[in-house]
Every structure is written in C-alpha cells, then in structure tokens.
Amino acid sequence: MIRVELPVGLRVLANLDREVTLDVPPPVTPRAILDALEGRYPVLKGAIRDFITERRRPLVRFYACKQDLSHEPLDTLLPDAVARGEEPFLVIGAIAGG
Amino acid sequence: MSGVRVLVGTRKGAFVLTADGKRDSWKVDGPFFAGWEMYHVKGSSVDPNRIYASQSSGWFGQQVQRSNDGGKTWEPMGKEFRYDGTPGTHQWYDGTPHPWEFKRVWHFEPGLDNPDHVYAGIEDAAIFESKDGGASWTELPGLRDHRTGPQWSPGAGGMCLHTIVIDPKNHKRLYVAISAAGAFRSDDGGKSWKTITKGLNSRYIPDPTAEVGHCVHRIALHQSRPDVLFMQKHWDVMRSDNAGDQWHEISGNLPTDFGFVIDVHAHEPETVFVVPITSDQEHFPPEGKLRVFRSKSGGNEWEPLTKGLPQKDCYVNVLRDAMAIDSLDECGVYFGTTGGQVYCSANAGDTWAPIVRDLPAVLSVEVQTLT
Numbered sequence: 001m002i003r004v005e006l007p008v009g010l011r012v013l014a015n016l017d018r019e020v021t022l023d024v025p026p027p028v029t030p031r032a033i034l035d036a037l038e039g040r041y042p043v044l045k046g047a048i049r050d051f052i053t054e055r056r057r058p059l060v061r062f063y064a065c066k067q068d069l070s071h072e073p074l075d076t077l078l079p080d081a082v083a084r085g086e087e088p089f090l091v092i093g094a095i096a097g098g
Numbered sequence: 099m100s101g102v103r104v105l106v107g108t109r110k111g112a113f114v115l116t117a118d119g120k121r122d123s124w125k126v127d128g129p130f131f132a133g134w135e136m137y138h139v140k141g142s143s144v145d146p147n148r149i150y151a152s153q154s155s156g157w158f159g160q161q162v163q164r165s166n167d168g169g170k171t172w173e174p175m176g177k178e179f180r181y182d183g184t185p186g187t188h189q190w191y192d193g194t195p196h197p198w199e200f201k202r203v204w205h206f207e208p209g210l211d212n213p214d215h216v217y218a219g220i221e222d223a224a225i226f227e228s229k230d231g232g233a234s235w236t237e238l239p240g241l242r243d244h245r246t247g248p249q250w251s252p253g254a255g256g257m258c259l260h261t262i263v264i265d266p267k268n269h270k271r272l273y274v275a276i277s278a279a280g281a282f283r284s285d286d287g288g289k290s291w292k293t294i295t296k297g298l299n300s301r302y303i304p305d306p307t308a309e310v311g312h313c314v315h316r317i318a319l320h321q322s323r324p325d326v327l328f329m330q331k332h333w334d335v336m337r338s339d340n341a342g343d344q345w346h347e348i349s350g351n352l353p354t355d356f357g358f359v360i361d362v363h364a365h366e367p368e369t370v371f372v373v374p375i376t377s378d379q380e381h382f383p384p385e386g387k388l389r390v391f392r393s394k395s396g397g398n399e400w401e402p403l404t405k406g407l408p409q410k411d412c413y414v415n416v417l418r419d420a421m422a423i424d425s426l427d428e429c430g431v432y433f434g435t436t437g438g439q440v441y442c443s444a445n446a447g448d449t450w451a452p453i454v455r456d457l458p459a460v461l462s463v464e465v466q467t468l469t
Contacts, residue, residue: 009133009158013174043174047158051178059157093157 002033003088010048010091014041019088028083030062031074048091049074063090102424103168103466104432105149106440107136110458112151114169117453119426121444124453130172131163138419138462140206141168145213146466150175150232152203152218160202164232175232179203179220182239188222189251198222198242205419207262210269217288219259223250223276225288238288241274246293246310253278253313253332260418261317265324265341273327273342275314281329283342294342298331302378315358316418320367328370328397330360330418335372337397348397353384359421363446364429368396371423371431371447373416381436382413390433392447406450407441414439419462426467434460 001021022036038045061070065079081087104115111129135154142148147168153161162175190196201221209215214231224242226235265271270287282291303311313332329336336345349355354374363369370393388407391400414437424430434440438457443450
C-alpha cells in the first residue's frame, strides 16, 4: 500500500486523517498516486492539480524520501521506499504568510 | 416562533449564528471548513434550508459547498467554472491585454423561484448559473462578451463580479457589479447586458464619466420598489430611480463617502444604511469610531448610529458583502468586520450589540429570517 500524507486544508476538505493509504499498482508515479487519490476522494480533484491541464497547483509541493519532486514530470518513477510503503508521498501546502 | 440564522463567511472558515426573534441570545456553530476562505455563504429564499457556500484557498483553489439542512451538514458540489468558448482578453494592470482566468467565486445569489437555481459571480469577472443545485455551472457569456469587456481592468482586489441582485418583481432582470468595470443590467435573464453607469463620476479614472472603469462596491434595493437602486461606489453613495439608467449622488452629510456596504431597511424603502470608511488608502472608520449611518429620506441626510459600537481606537473594515438585513417586524441589521466582530441591531440600527467578537476577518454576512 502507498502512504500519502496530506496538508491540513485537504484533510479538512475530504474529512481525512493526516495519512491515507492507497492501493496503487506499479509503476508508482505521482500521476498514479494522484489518480488513485482523486478516484477515492473526488472532492480533491482540482485541489492538488488543475482540472484541465493536470499541472500541479502553484502552491502545492510533492516530497518523498527527503527529495523535492515537485518539478519532476508526473510520470516520474517514485523511490522504491515509497512504492513499498516504507516512506510516505507528501503533498505539501507551500509555506506562506506571516 | 420566528428567528434568524446569520451566515458568516470569514478568512478561516464559516460560522452559523442563530437566535430567536428577540435576537439577544445567540448560538454559534462552526467553524465549518476551518482554515479555508469562505467568501460568501447564502441561503435560498425558496427553501431556507438550502445554503450555498464559496470555499476558496490560495493553495487548493475553489470548492463549492451546499447544505440542505440549514448549515448543519454540507456536501461538495461542482467546482468547474469554465468560461464559454475561448476566453478573450481584458485589460491588465499595465494596460496590456490579459486572458480571462478563473480565480474564485465571490458571490452566490440563489434564484427566487427554485432552490436548485443559483447564480455565481466570479473573478475574473463573469456570471455563471447552475440549475441543478450547484452540481454543474454554465457561464452566461453575454456579460463578458459585452463590447466593453476588453476594456475592463481589475481593481486592487482583483477583477471580481461581487454583486448580483435579482429584481424581486421581474426575475429576468438582473444587476451585477464588477470591480473595476462598473454596473450592468440584464432584462432577459442574463443573456444580454447593458452598462448602467450614467451619472457615475469617478475621479480615479482618466475620464471620470466613462461608460466603464467605475469601481462599484455594492448595489442594494428594496423588495417593494425594485426600480430604486442604492449604490456604494469606491467613492460616492449613489441612487437611481429608474433601474440604473441614471444615477445621482446622495452622499450628503456623510463624514466620508468611501465605503463598501450598503443596504435597505426591510420595511421602509427610503431607509438606507452605510458604513463610511475613511478613504481608499485608509480602510478603517473615520476618527477610529465605528459608525453605521442611516438615512430615512433615501439619502443625503444621514444620522450616525453609535450606541453599542466602539467609538474610539477602532480600525477595522467592513467589506462589501458583510452587511445584511432581516425581515422581522422590528427590522434587524447585521454587519461583520475585518476584526472578527459580527454586530446585530434588533431595532433598525438604534442600538447594537456584538453577537461574536473574535472570529477571523469577516468576508460576508447574510441573514435568513425563519418563521
């Protein structure tokens, strides 16, 4: 199972705990995770990536295994530790405000 | 027993405030959607349990929420606002053409015939409607396609369509206001639109009497006399007696005619309320005194209403959608501040008391009169 951590705004929106687990068949990529996440929680569609272009929203970031994957193509293979469920895939709301 | 339900949108969630007809003891529910900007929360007059809420976030975009039980529970609705066809351009801050881009919903206006019918005013300025209770949204493109559309430009708060008013006697007649394009009227249910800006005079645009470019902050009318409109503009309080075809100024003896809100007494069509704000650069009340001003003569002669409101060291703002009027026999007036207070007057402004003091900054206040 893939572990995904969500920021508080999305947890409030989808009424979720901090971490959700998803069954994502290989290859495990950001796109595959987001497809599975939005499939199970449709309210999140459009909140992480644009409806039409599927581009990541500007103030959302993707981290895993201490790497910033935000600027990688959505079809990039994620680290094995994420695919094995040892490490979470982090969806982050970028820091902002004072 | 009659009562009221006040729907409050704030920078960090929505709140539902309820009281009986005395309006002196309140129950506060919320925050709903904690952490999200709730631009507007408004109920249907056809079915008061039906409420629409605009939920927005700089991080996560737009959500639309709907309640069918008076705000106790909510369900997410459609949130795709796609402009009709290929959007053209409007004028950007630097004068260059800029494509229309959806940013957020500023205002919901439920229809007067069917609780599933609701209009949405969005940024970048356009009007959408849903006929299926918010499940899907369709633009009424005649507004954005108005011949002046390429000249519209944003104000400091963005190019937002923030006011939608439905004529209570002719539901095909709609009014909208856009910052900073001006005011428009449709007489055919939103298919076509005309500017209604004659008489407006705005010193902050190159031609002060231009057809578009006016920063209209709010329009209000009385249910019994819908051809009489009241407007709070960026500067100037205005009145029209012919459905917007011609406006004249009614600022009269106000200490400043800058402000955002304007509303009309539920039972007295000539009684109007405004909250003067010092200036466009100083978004707080003059002299640090929070005062509602009331005119009982349809404008020009205004009296300050101060009892129960802070009269020193008050530097909050009252935003454009943050005043509402109930229709109980003794008319209630409500407004919210950027300091998180929501005030109620159960006697048409004579005295005031805070319902709550410490909410997040208030973006919108609506009230439902429950019988």
